[in-house]
Amino acid sequence: xxxxxxxxxxxxxxxxxxxxxxxxxxxxxxxxxxxxxxxxxxxxxxxxxxxxxxxxxxxxxxxxxxxxxxxxxxxxxxxxxxxxxxxxxxxxxxxxxxxxxxxxxxxxxxxxxxxxxxxxx
Numbered sequence: 001x002x003x004x005x006x007x008x009x010x011x012x013x014x015x016x017x018x019x020x021x022x023x024x025x026x027x028x029x030x031x032x033x034x035x036x037x038x039x040x041x042x043x044x045x046x047x048x049x050x051x052x053x054x055x056x057x058x059x060x061x062x063x064x065x066x067x068x069x070x071x072x073x074x075x076x077x078x079x080x081x082x083x084x085x086x087x088x089x090x091x092x093x094x095x096x097x098x099x100x101x102x103x104x105x106x107x108x109x110x111x112x113x114x115x116x117x118x119x120x121x
Contacts, residue, residue: 011028017046022040025037026107037105042101051090051091051117055109063101064095065079092119
């Protein structure tokens with residue numbers, strides 16, 4: 001059956017300063033375990049802890065610049081570009097630019113706090 005989402009669920013975010021996560025589909029919003037789709041808005045200077053998730057994350061940058069650090073180096077991903085980080089790879093995201101960074105994140109299977117495996121946990 002078709003389903004319209006009138007507004008996303010705002011979920012807690014890791015990192016400082018705090019970013020905004022608006023989940024449209026996923027465990028927190030719809031109970032969907034197979035995929036999560038969320039809009040992220042991170043303020044200038046935001047940085048989150050590194051992580052080694054059990055899910056693959058597809059990220060499309062809509063506005064600003066997102067930096068993606070991995071064991072293989074660091075990428076700058078800007079508006080109109082995208083990046084995929086395979087499950088099991090270590091990654092740390094941050095937005096060093098002077099303004100906000102807005103992006104869509106799709107996780108397969110869905111994001112879950114128990115499967116993100118942040119550094120220091």
